[in-house]
Amino acid sequence: VFISSTLGSIAKMTEPHSVTYRASKSALNAVARAASLEWNPKGVVTFVMHPGWVKTDMGGPGADIDVATSVTGIREVIQRARPESNGGFFDYTGQTLPW
Numbered sequence: 343v344f345i346s347s348t349l350g351s352i353a354k355m356t357e358p359h360s361v362t363y364r365a366s367k368s369a370l371n372a373v374a375r376a377a378s379l380e381w382n383p384k385g386v387v388t389f390v391m392h393p394g395w396v397k398t399d400m401g402g403p404g405a406d407i408d409v410a411t412s413v414t415g416i417r418e419v420i421q422r423a424r425p426e427s428n429g430g431f432f433d434y435t436g437q438t439l440p441w
C-alpha cells in the first residue's frame with residue numbers, strides 16, 4: 343500500500359495547489375500502478391490510498407478528520423483487500439478515486 347493523496351489525482355486537478363506536492367504524488371501513483379502490474383503475477387496486491395485530510399503536522403488543526411479515524415479506515419480497507427483491489431486508488435473509507 344502506497345500512501346498518496348487525492349491531490350495527486352490528475353482527474354481532480356481543478357483548483358490551484360502546491361505544484362511540487364501534486365507532482366510527487368502523481369509520480370507515486372504512477373510507480374504504484376506500474377508496480378501493481380509487475381508484482382501481481384508474483385502474488386502481491388498493490389494499491390494506492392488517500393488518508394483523508396488529517397489533523398497531523400502536515401494536515402494542520404483545521405483538517406477534516408483525526409489520526410485515529412484515518413488510520414482505522416486505512417486498516418479496514420487493507421483488511422478488506424481482495425485480488426481485484428490490485429492497481430486501485432482508494433480513500434480511507436474504501437471509496438475508489440479517479441487517477
Ligand SMILES: NC(=O)c1ccc[n+]([C@@H]2O[C@H](COP(=O)([O-])OP(=O)(O)OC[C@H]3O[C@@H](n4cnc5c(N)ncnc54)[C@H](OP(=O)(O)O)[C@@H]3O)[C@@H](O)[C@H]2O)c1
Nearest residue numbers: 345346347348392393394395396397398399400401402405
Ligand atoms: N495529513 C493529510 O491531510 C494528508 C493528506 C493526504 C496525504 N497525506 C500523506 O500521508 C502521509 C503522512 O502524512 P502526515 O500528515 O502524517 O505528515 P506529517 O505530519 O508531516 O508527518 C510526516 C512524517 O514523515 C516523516 N518523514 C518526513 N521526511 C522523512 C524522510 N526523509 N525520511 C523518513 N521520514 C520522514 C516525518 O518524520 P519526523 O517527524 O521525524 O520529521 C513524519 O513522521 C504523507 O505521505 C502525506 O503526503 C497526508
